[in-house]
Amino acid sequence: MQLYTFIDWFFTIGSIIIAILLGIYVNGAACLLGLFFYLIYPFIIEFCYNLLSVKQEISITNMPEIPIIYHDNYNITACGIEKQHPFDSCKYRNVYRQIRQKIKAQHFTPQMLSRGTFLYLGMSKWYLLKICYSAYISTLIELHVFFLPGVFLRSFLLDSMLLATSGSVYGAKLALEKGWAINLSGGYQHASLNRGGGFCIYPDITLVVNYLKKYCNLKKITIIDLDAHQGNGYERDFLNDSSVYIIDFYNSYIYPRDRQAEKAIKCFKHIDKRTTDEQYIEILQRDLEVNLKDDMQFIIYNAGTDIMAGDPLGNCSISASGIKKRDELVFKCARHKKIPILMLLSGGYQKENTFAIGESILQLIT
Structure with missing residues (x-):
């Protein structure tokens, strides 16, 4: 690279x-x-x-003490251009520092996977070519940066997302080894194998599923998506795949409103500003009990925090306390069923989200 x-x-x-x-x-x-x-x-x-570029074996030589995946290069700093988007592109560093204040154990630092590996996992060559051009990248990240050289955007923006995508794939391997793993980035739910959107370039969720299938021979994989937005990218990738069971809670009044992708969802619940913490947790607990079967082999948990009150894009009203209860509930269900779980941070567009994420992760690992 x-x-x-x-x-x-x-x-x-x-x-x-x-x-x-x-x-x-x-x-x-x-x-x-x-x-x-x-x-x-x-x-x-x-x-x-x-x-x-050739496919590589995805191996971890030095197993970390805790399966937290983080790299400093997750954070996006593109000469201030990133500040034009509401997404907090440096929240990963802040969450990591918050965790490190109380947890000193060694975490896992991912390396960039090879292009051959991404192609083997299903990435479209045509799509990878299109994101060489800033005019196309601009449509995906929703910023008017078409006048910049494509190489600038790839070096200072896309490479960070590609590294985080690699972290998600490594996280799946760690979760299989340790029972759980948390990638302090990723969750690019609007990206599919052949297109992106909504500030999502690389389809890490789809790539994790394909890794589990092709490298680990898993047959039944569950995606629990609790970000405020519909996960239309990976849903389009698995429209006709019965081996992937999708649970998606989101605000159906906001972006992306992808009716075609909705057909892939097995369990959907609409949430918005009227949904209280108590209602949300009650519905989630009931649906997890009904939909999480004993024969499921892996859970990908897309833990977006844009459902928090005050988030400018999520338009929901869940509190920071509700976020903690939500994450705890999902992990408890996974552990009770003895299903390995990988958590991805996904969306969250206000500074307050960072502290809520850190506190929630600390309760999960302490």
Whole structure:
């Protein structure tokens, strides 16, 4: 990945310099040759990268004391551009520091998985090519950054998400070993194998499911999605897959309102500002008891905190205390059924969410 990034920057800068020199020393029309090269080189390096990269074995040589997955590069700092989006792109560091104040045990630091591994797990080559261009990336992250070089956005934004996606896959392996794991990022629920949206680029939930199927030979996997938004990305990936059982509680009045993806949901509950903590926990407990079967082999828990009161995008009213009770309930059900569980942080768009996440995780692991 470091070599790929270097080549990416090299050809971007090189093509721009060529365009400028041709414009100055030949004529204005000649500079189009450099601009053409600027547009065409991603096809070349993507083809070579896909061709040369191989699938890797996903192994953990040094098992951590606690299955918490975190890397400093999860946090997105793109020269302040990230602040134009309501998402708190550095909440992962703050949650980690909050946990470390009370838990000193060693956590797991993930490495970037190879391109060959992502392709083996189902990523679309065409989609990976499209996100080389900032005009397309802009539509996915909902920021007007189409004027920036694609390599800039990939280096300072997409690579952080790709690393977090790798962390989710490693988290699945840790959960199988330890019984549970928590990735302090991930949960990109609006991304599918061939498209993104809603500030979600890489479909880590789908990739985790495919990892469990292809590497671990699991047959029955459950996704419990309690983010305020519908998980339409992975739902589209598993529309016709009966081996994936989807439980999704969300506010159906807000983004994305994907009616086609809804067909993949086995258990749906609508929540909004009128839903109290007591109602939410009561409904959740009842539905988990009914829908979590003994033969289920793995749980992916998408633990978005945008259901908290005051969140600008979730439009719900669950308290921080309600978040703690929710997470505790999901983990208790998983442990009672002896089903390995992987928790992903997913959405949450206010500073108060960070403290609630940290407190909830601390209650789960202490």
